[in-house]
Amino acid sequence: MKIKQEAIGDVYVLRLSGQLMGGPDADAVRETILSALNQGYKNLLVDLKDVSWVNSTGLGILISSHITVSNNGGFLKLMRVSRRIDSIFMVTRLNTVFQVFDSEPDALASFQGDSASSPKAES
Amino acid sequence: MKIKQEAIGDVYVLRLSGQLMGGPDADAVRETILSALNQGYKNLLVDLKDVSWVNSTGLGILISSHITVSNNGGFLKLMRVSRRIDSIFMVTRLNTVFQVFDSEPDALASFQGDSASSPKAES
């Protein structure tokens, strides 16, 4: 897995590519998120467009990230989830945990006036 | 491998898909070609667009077809050869045996006024 990072206004975007499956991936994601939080970002957006698959260990990475960000008073959202990954979210009911957006503009806009979660976008 | 057949004017087009690798493929191609020749077609065009790969046994099928058609006074040409298959043609110098066209209109047009072979189209 690789991570590209980009700040768009007050949203910190992590673009993952490859496969999300634990091991060194966990450290890489955690460090990127901690660094964004340290820089003062509260709005984090994870782009899964180029992630071919996620295993349960990869799901664990997303969940820990979500918890870390929430504990710091921020929001972690996901966007551009493939059909394959979405099916794992459905089966594990993680679709009730993560806010998922189909498009980047929708995802970015959703952070404006965020104070509680809004419903998951249709996929 | 699957074969779809279509007569376009006086050109009999064989559209192959899958992998061309001998075994039952050889019989299928031979029978289709014999049937076209029996129906009086002299111009045969093999579309390789949906063939993912060819092995040396598959090359043998193309060569036998070429010989059968030539022996019957006809022309067998190929079109829409992938980069992968083209590299095998180059290595085996079969690019000097087969006329290969990139586009269907060019291939069809080439049969007009055919009496000898014209040079291989650029790829």
Added chain:
Amino acid sequence: MAKSPPESSNGSGQNCIKLSIPSRLEYLGVLDQLVQAIAEQMDFDADARDAIANSVIEAATNAVQHGHQHQSDLPVSFWFEMKGDLLDIWVHDSGPGFDLDEVTAADPTGPEGLLRSRGRGIFIMRAMMDEVEFDIRQGEGVTVHMCKQVTPPSDPGA
């Protein structure tokens, strides 16, 4: 459903593909591609192909992480047996085994489980395959057997 891995019948057979990979997560991508290709050859649809690949990846992840504790020189073995429209898969590691009842007692989709970062692998396999069984033998390792059948396209007239 056959319970023992085809190992016991010599692992050969006209319809059995065997694979072994080192215990390294970085090879799971290669495994994914092989499983997708096998499932495609059998005419599983795209969703079923993903479900099968996800499940094999989960079993392989467990073999690497828990069974072999990332000792990369220990191979994880796979058997794929294609009988008509039925795909039988065995995934074997030579690790110490575990207590299945204990680890599957917790529901990862319940309020307690939902935010845990672990404990979803076996659940995912069971949700995505037709059948999943564990053969856990002290000192002989763990073999996960799972199978899935090609579903005929649903008949709109039925």
Added chain:
Amino acid sequence: MAKSPPESSNGSGQNCIKLSIPSRLEYLGVLDQLVQAIAEQMDFDADARDAIANSVIEAATNAVQHGHQHQSDLPVSFWFEMKGDLLDIWVHDSGPGFDLDEVTAADPTGPEGLLRSRGRGIFIMRAMMDEVEFDIRQGEGVTVHMCKQVTPPSDPGA
């Protein structure tokens, strides 16, 4: 270059993927996908991936057709050893073997060979891989060993 298949060293090792398939041409598509995935993981470029896959398919075709004469219950075995940017591949069948000098005497690209429908498999492997060797043993079958190295992208300044 290692001459014997990694079999002799137990076939394990941290960087070795092993595969076996029944002697049926219909499984060559699955083989192709696996080889492509391994070559991609090693960062071979698209042309090199195709070259490797073509060569393994040629060796496998020979094993199925000539080595095992399509006896589908005889497995064809493959070892893929990834050492840095070098990929070593062994393809083994348990057939009767053949006389390499005799079969490779004819040039398939010469005027006599060009229109023959056979005799290009070994030629293709040799053209597409860095090295190709045959280990042919009476009664023990044939092992083709081939290897290819990732070529660093050419330096435009050099």
